[in-house]
Amino acid sequence: MNVKIFNSEKIIHHKEIGDCKYYIDPYIGCSFSCHYCFSQNDFHSIHEESLYIHGDFETRLRNELKNIEPQKIFIGFATDPYQPIEDELKQTKTTLEVLDESGFNVSIVTKSHLILRDKHIIKRMAGSSVGTSVAFREESIRNLFEPNTPDNEYRFQLLKEFKNDKIHTFILICPIIPFYTDIEYLIAKSAPVANDIWFYRLILNNPDDINWKNLSKILDSIYPGFSEENADIFFNSSNPYWDELRKRLNIYQNSTKLNLKIFI
Template identity: 30%
Template sequence: MQQYAPSAKIKYTLVDQILTPCGFESAKYSLNPYIGCVHGCVYCYARYLLLRRGYKAEDWGRVVYVKSNAISRLKDEIRWKERGRVYLSSATDPYQPIEVVYGITRKLLEILLSNGWPIAILTKSDLALRDRDLFVKFNDIHLGVSISINEAYEIFEPNASSYERRLAVLKEMVNLLGEERVSVFLAPFLPIVSEKSLDGILDDLYNLGVKSIFIDKLNIKSQNWITINRALDEIGISRRDFWRRAKDPRYWNEVKVRFIKKATERNFKVSLFF
């Protein structure tokens, strides 16, 4: 498992509420234990959370706020809020490397478990395997792993687990929880870069017994273009070609058609977010 990223600056903050309304139909609440994410994905648009606090786009991945009162807030809110599925997490990775040090995600899961609340988890980290003992005790749990590419991920997702380690998480979770409770979030789909990876990823997922795939497109916002540009330069992809595709609705329609064809050929259940 990856260790705590030494370059990240850790800060602390208090929040008024920890269970916030979730934008997805499949969950009622979002639960973000941290603000910021050491994984530092170049395309992440949650960086608006740090821009608001006076940081620059490039600071994403280098500064993380720990929500010091997350556990006490959840203990309180779970008593009076209406029961509903809790999604960890919409704007951070609950298993980013600093979770090794702070263990907040694990403590939050223990509270949700003892109250019998349903959960959905989305991660890019093999640290999720640490909590397998809790996962099996939930009556209603869904675990998702995000994947965008199967090569050069260290340029686009510098501190997330490698592609191979994410496959290892999927393999273990399919065995442990069953294929119906595990899915892959093929997101964000990156023009040119993800195109090259698509067949290989679908073959690997098929071989692991994954049945369900969600796909979403890249959104260029919250100044992520600045950091995407640097990654493109590093792997020698034209910024212009990438931008043109990213902004062209016809391109995304073609991606949809191609994805559906390739995924249904392999009998995946697919869900489109664009």
């Protein structure tokens, strides 16, 4: 992995995500390279070949924090904050330490076990939450779409460690891939380890999106013609497929009292 310094972007970005108003991506570009990832549309030129880090990170982070009241910051919006190279560079660990010192807490999302190294810092930051995302049931299918990430069972175990330590946990069932994401199975697996379960479909804007091109190639390799036949479902949130799923999830929520947050 080629690591380069990137100085021209702010470290703290303003965006409403869940109960956060700001997010930080300690890295830019993501070596997990999930084929459905929306960030490829913005960072496609640097996504697979290189990883970028912010130059003079700690000083710039401290300076930017001076303009923000202590609050919860989302970590890991367009890049998983626990890139394999985090083990060496510790850019995410620095982020957590600086935020902790400054009275902030975090909502942090990752697919990587490396986050366990920082559990004690996250625990210190009262009110913080830790999440992961899952989208598939069978590992053989999951591997087609996200070949560089830890398997699902590992992610459920990861969350269990945080929940057992009384840290708030959440799972994103995301992105929901029509006919491939087994929602009921993933809810049943998530419920014991996650306080909240969020649902998101893949946001696609046009057929030229890089992630749609990647995704449709995989879908068509399984069933020729699948992507063209089902394109409206992927691009149109009013398609009856989503209405039916929303209804199913609402019924599920009422009958189980699980904390489901439905954004499809």
